[in-house]
Every structure is written in C-alpha cells, then in structure tokens.
Amino acid sequence: MDNGSEPTVVVDDLHVVYRVYGAGGDKGTAATALMRVVKRQRRPSVREVEAIRGVSFVVNHGDAIGIIGRNGSGKSTLLQAIAGLLPPEQGCVYTSGQAALLGVNAALLDDLTGERNVVLGCLAMGMSPQETKDRYQSIVDFSGVGNFIDYPMRTYSTGMAQRLRFSIASAKSHEILMIDEALATGDANFRAKSHERIMQLRGEAGTVFLVAHNLAEIEASCNRVIWLEKGKIMRQGYDVPAIVDAYLEATGGEPRKREKPHDTDHVASG
Amino acid sequence: MRERARDQGGPGTLTDDLALPEVDDAAPPAEPLAELAARYRLRPSAARPGVFAYAGQLWARRYFIMGFATARNVAMYTEARLGQLWQVLTPLLNAAVYYLIFGIILGTNRGVPNFLAFLVTGIFVFNFTQRAFITTSRVMPDSLPLIRALPFPRACLPIGYVLIELEQLVMAMVVLTVIVLATGEPLTWYWLLAIPALLLQAIFNIGMGLFLARLGAGADDFSQLMPFLVRTWMYASGVMYSIQTIGTLKRHPTITYILQVNPAAIFISLVRNAILQSQRLAWPGSKPYDAANCALYDLKGAHLENSAYCHGTLTMSQLWLFGAGWAVVALVVGFVFFWQAETRYGRG
Numbered sequence: 160m161d162n163g164s165e166p167t168v169v170v171d172d173l174h175v176v177y178r179v180y181g182a183g184g185d186k187g188t189a190a191t192a193l194m195r196v197v198k199r200q201r202r203p204s205v206r207e208v209e210a211i212r213g214v215s216f217v218v219n220h221g222d223a224i225g226i227i228g229r230n231g232s233g234k235s236t237l238l239q240a241i242a243g244l245l246p247p248e249q250g251c252v253y254t255s256g257q258a259a260l261l262g263v264n265a266a267l268l269d270d271l272t273g274e275r276n277v278v279l280g281c282l283a284m285g286m287s288p289q290e291t292k293d294r295y296q297s298i299v300d301f302s303g304v305g306n307f308i309d310y311p312m313r314t315y316s317t318g319m320a321q322r323l324r325f326s327i328a329s330a331k332s333h334e335i336l337m338i339d340e341a342l343a344t345g346d347a348n349f350r351a352k353s354h355e356r357i358m359q360l361r362g363e364a365g366t367v368f369l370v371a372h373n374l375a376e377i378e379a380s381c382n383r384v385i386w387l388e389k390g391k392i393m394r395q396g397y398d399v400p401a402i403v404d405a406y407l408e409a410t411g412g413e414p415r416k417r418e419k420p421h422d423t424d425h426v427a428s429g
Numbered sequence: 430m431r432e433r434a435r436d437q438g439g440p441g442t443l444t445d446d447l448a449l450p451e452v453d454d455a456a457p458p459a460e461p462l463a464e465l466a467a468r469y470r471l472r473p474s475a476a477r478p479g480v481f482a483y484a485g486q487l488w489a490r491r492y493f494i495m496g497f498a499t500a501r502n503v504a505m506y507t508e509a510r511l512g513q514l515w516q517v518l519t520p521l522l523n524a525a526v527y528y529l530i531f532g533i534i535l536g537t538n539r540g541v542p543n544f545l546a547f548l549v550t551g552i553f554v555f556n557f558t559q560r561a562f563i564t565t566s567r568v569m570p571d572s573l574p575l576i577r578a579l580p581f582p583r584a585c586l587p588i589g590y591v592l593i594e595l596e597q598l599v600m601a602m603v604v605l606t607v608i609v610l611a612t613g614e615p616l617t618w619y620w621l622l623a624i625p626a627l628l629l630q631a632i633f634n635i636g637m638g639l640f641l642a643r644l645g646a647g648a649d650d651f652s653q654l655m656p657f658l659v660r661t662w663m664y665a666s667g668v669m670y671s672i673q674t675i676g677t678l679k680r681h682p683t684i685t686y687i688l689q690v691n692p693a694a695i696f697i698s699l700v701r702n703a704i705l706q707s708q709r710l711a712w713p714g715s716k717p718y719d720a721a722n723c724a725l726y727d728l729k730g731a732h733l734e735n736s737a738y739c740h741g742t743l744t745m746s747q748l749w750l751f752g753a754g755w756a757v758v759a760l761v762v763g764f765v766f767f768w769q770a771e772t773r774y775g776r777g
Contacts, residue, residue, distance in 0.1 A: 166469050171462035215462060243474035244577045245775045252474040253466035257580055268575075270504045279500060282493035283581050311507065 164219035172250035175211040210236040212390040223367040225381035233390040259333035273308040280327035302326035337368040498592035520601040531669040542707035551668040565638035569646035587642035626699035636759030639767035666693035692755040
C-alpha cells in the first residue's frame with residue numbers, strides 16, 4: 160500500500176440492516192393479526208436481516224477493487240451503502256464525491272419506452288436537458304437495442320434491458336464508479352464493448368468497485384480484492400490471485416488455471 | 430471437510446469451514462477511520478444537506494421532476510384500449526355518478542343555484558387534492574427500487590406525483606369549462622381567478638404530499654387508512670352541498686366557520702366564485718346588507734341567493750388570504766418534515 164496515496168472511500172465499521180415485511184411465520188389471517196394487536200406483540204413477519212455486519216476498509220485513489228463472495232454475502236448491499244442509497248444502521252461511509260452505481264437492479268421505469276428511460280435516467284443523474292439531447296444518440300447506439308427504443312421497457316429481454324441500463328449509467332464519467340454484475344447477461348459482443356467502456360471509465364474515475372461472479376473478470380480488471388462472507392470481510396488485500404484461489408478453495412470451485420501459477424499454499428492447507 | 434465445503438446448497442453450510450482468521454493485507458492506518466476521513470475532507474455518503482442546499486438540489490433536478498411527471502402520465506393509460514381518452518372520461522364519469530346520487534336521488538341541491546355546475550366544480554377541485562393525497566402517501570414504498578438505484582433528492586418523487594395530478598387537473602378543467610358553459614354560466618374575466626386559486630391549491634398539495642410521503646414511508650397501515658380519511662374530509666368540505674345551507678350549522682356559527690376555512694373548502698370556494706357567477710352573486714356579503722332579504726334567507730334556509738344580503742362570515746379577500754396561508758404553511762411544514770428523514774428513505 161502506497162502511504163502517500165489519497166483515500167477516496169473510507170468505510171468505518173459499517174452495519175446495514177434490512178427490514179423485511181411479509182417473511183414467513185404468520186398464518187396471515189385477520190384473526191391472528193387481531194390477537195397480535197391485542198397481545199401487543201410485534202409482527203412476526205417483520206424480520207431484520209443484517210446484511211453487512213461491521214465492515215471497515217480504506218480505498219485509495221486509483222484502486223480498482225473486486226468484491227467477491229457467494230450469493231447473499233452482502234456484496235450488492237455494500238455497494239448500495241457506499242453509494243448512499245441504503246442508510247447505515249451503524250457506522251459510516253465517507254466518500255470524496257457522489258459514487259455512481261451501475262447495477263442489475265438499477266430500476267428504470269418499466270412501463271415507459273426505452274427513449275423516455277434514457278432521457279429520465281440522464282436527467283436524474285443531474286444532466287441538463289441540452290446535455291441529455293447531445294448524448295441521447297450515442298447512448299442508444301451503444302446499447303444496440305435498435306428499434307426497441309420506442310417500445311416500453313417491460314417488453315425487453317433481460318439482456319436488452321441490462322444493456323440499456325449500462326449505456327445510460329456509463330454515459331457520464333464518475334469520480335467513484337461501482338459496477339454490480341452489470342455485464343452478466345449481455346452477449347459476447349456487448350461484453351467486449353462494455354469491458355472497453357469500463358476500462359475507459361476507470362481511467363477517468365478515481366476509484367472503481369467491481370462485483371462479479373466471473374473471477375477472470377476480477378483478476379483482469381482489479382488490483383485489490385475484498386472477499387465477503389455473511390456480511391463480514393473474510394479476506395482482503397492486493398494479492399488478487401491468492402485471495403481468488405482461497406475463495407475457490409473454500410467454496411469448492413475448481414482452481415483457476417493461469418499461465419503463471421501462483422504460490423497459494425498458506426491458504427490451501429486448511 | 431472437503432465434502433462439506435463443496436456443498437453450496439443452503440445458506441450457513443460453510444460457516445464452520447470458513448472460520449479462518451480475517452487476513453488483511455491492506456491493513457488500515459492506525460488512526461481512527463473517522464479522523465482519517467475528516468483529514469482528507471471526505472463526507473458521509475448518506476449525509477443530509479442543509480435545508481436550503483436541499484431546496485437548491487431540487488431546483489437543479491426540475492427537468493427530471495417534470496419529465497418524470499409527464500412520462501408517468503403518458504404511460505398511465507397505455508394498457509387501455511381507449512388510451513388517453515380516459516383522462517377526459519374519468520372526470521366525466523365521476524361527475525355523472527355524483528350528479529345521479531346527490532342531485533337526483535338524494536336531492537341535496539337545497540336551493541343552490543345551478544347545482545350541476547356547483548357540484549361538478551366541487552368534485553373536480555376536490556379530486557385534485559384527493560388523488561394527490563392518496564398517491565403521495567404510497568409514493569415512497571412504491572418507488573423503493575428507484576430509490577435504491579439512483580441518488581437524487583427524494584422529494585422529487587412526491588412533487589412529481591403531485592405534478593402528475595396537476596396535469597390531469599388541466600384536462601379535467603377543460604371538461605369542466607364545457608359543462609359549466611353548457612349549464613348557462615357566462616364566460617367572464619373572473620374566470621382567470623381560477624388559475625391563481627388552482628396554483629395555490631397545487632402548492633398546498635405539494636406541501637401536504639411531502640408530509641404524507643414521509644408518513645407513508647414508515648408503515649403501510651397509513652396508506653391503507655388514507656382513502657377513508659380523505660373521503661371523510663370530502664363530506665365535511667361542502668363538495669356536494671353548500672355549507673351555509675345546512676340548517677343545524679346556522680345555529681353553530683363556530684363549526685360553520687371551521688368547515689368554511691378548512692383548506693379543501695377554501696380552494697373549492699375560490700374556484701366556484703371564479704367560474705360560477707351564480708355562486709359569486711350568492712356569496713354572503715357580496716351585496717349591501719339588507720335585513721329584510723337576509724331574514725328571508727335565515728327563515729327559509731333554502732334560498733341561497735338571499736344570503737348575499739347577509740353579513741358574510743368570510744369575505745372574498747379573506748378567502749384568498751386563507752388560501753395563500755394554507756399553501757405557505759403546508760409547503761414549509763411539509764418540506765422540512767420530509768427533508769428531516771431524507772437519508773432514511775432507502776431502508777424500507
């Protein structure tokens with residue numbers, strides 16, 4: 160770690176709690192609901208899910224951080240908290256500027272046409288109407304949705320919708336950029352195009368976070384990796400291949416084949 | 430061990446195997462992280478701006494708010510065969526139902542001149558507030574995916590929803606103009622006063638919408654209750670009857686006064702007095718006091734026209750003052766109340 164570098168994101172003992180309504184455990188009839196009110200019980204169907212449980216780290220200017228972990232380990236939640244979209248229950252996230260999150264669930268308005276979504280997305284990111292007009296064509300071209308731009312987004316395939324979302328969100332350069340599985344369902348052609356775009360954005364941005372289940376993508380793009388397990392940091396560091404291998408070892412995946420084999424025995428001994 | 434580690438089935442299967450110590454190659458500096466952040470002038474990502482800065486941010490997103498409202502409005506009827514025609518049909522059908530029940534079956538017209546125009550104006554004006562209240566009390570839970578995807582001042586959402594209703598109101602006003610002219614009311618310069626009256630109502634709705642959006646963000650129970658509260662309010666606001674003609678109310682001037690100055694009644698009266706000459710001329714105090722004529726109204730209680738000769742409880746200028754007052758109070762209180770919880774809306 161270069162001590163002279165400048166931190167852009169500081170995560171200080173972050174806890175994030177979701178409140179989930181309608182989880183199981185209730186017969187769901189009016190009579191049981193009445194008994195609950197009479198007995199002054201809390202709704203059993205309200206569950207608190209601690210998605211992030213005490214995470215701390217410091218990220219410096221120029222870092223590209225890969226976040227790995229199994230489904231439900233808190234990767235997306237961590238990014239949403241860094242972007243300020245999910246309020247922390249405890250602890251704090253400090254950033255040097257507004258972090259932009261490109262995610263699979265970057266919900267656009269499904270019943271509106273692609274065209275409306277492009278315009279509204281740009282305006283919501285804080286562009287002026289003129290800027291929006293100027294960028295419109297390049298966003299549509301990049302997404303490659305073609306004639307579907309005039310159709311409501313609910314008619315899009317998953318991949319098409321994701322391509323359009325990525326195109327909108329990446330139209331602006333951001334100081335802190337976070338990419339959450341944004342490219343998982345795109346076709347090969349689009350993936351190549353968007354990889355290029357990410358590299359370009361990384362050049363413009365100070366800091367990039369990347370969540371991906373594709374570990375090759377992480378190794379290719381990131382100089383540092385954080386391994387999350389049940390809302391806590393399992394391992395983190397700059398030795399990306401070693402941590403990726405340890406992660407594969409623990410989750411039972413096949414070890415990655417690389418051209419230059421890495422020394423991983425201090426982890427593999429478990 | 431290895432066998433279990435391969436099991437990726439349910440959650441929680443790997444905890445024991447993964448009980449490695451946390452290995453942190455990029456150890457954070459020794460100083461407390463909060464101090465480090467302060468030293469490099471980093472700001473909390475979920476920080477709430479000052480109330481004026483927040484208003485500035487909202488102003489910067491004005492194109493987003495307007496685009497959001499227009500787009501939602503266009504999309505609202507895309508699934509219907511008749512499409513945008515429903516923007517006109519909905520208020521028309523509303524008016525027809527209320528006229529059937531209150532005008533013909535129940536006969537609440539009790540001496541109100543030009544009752545059809547009186548009723549339809551009341552319904553259309555109240556409907557604006559009613560729709561705004563009900564939709565804004567649901568806006569935060571409904572927009573949770575959008576809130577968790579993009580950072581923008583959250584007040585954009587309730588304000589956008591009120592603007593959607595405002596656009597619908599403009600359509601309803603076109604229908605209303607046709608109905609009112611068809612009932613024989615003359616077109617006068619007074620009609621222009623409907624515009625500032627409706628603008629004040631829109632400001633009131635935005636303020637209340639912000640207030641209700643925060644209340645509705647907490648628990649769903651509130652938005653379930655909202656339609657009943659609003660309907661009760663409608664029956665108390667003289668939409669389908671004239672507050673002054675209720676016999677028992679004449680003996681309780683305080684209650685009459687309270688009903689008359691409630692925001693819904695104020696905005697309805699302002700618009701009625703603007704576009705209905707029959708109402709304007711019958712407004713208490715609009716003609717010089719004449720004891721004999723006023724007594725006639727007091728005795729029979731049914732000839733609203735004669736009330737013009739009585740002393741009014743509210744003059745026209747007092748109506749405007751109340752309208753402006755409600756709008757400003759609602760906007761300030763609603764805005765501050767909404768802003769206080771700005772960073773908590775994403776939690777759900």
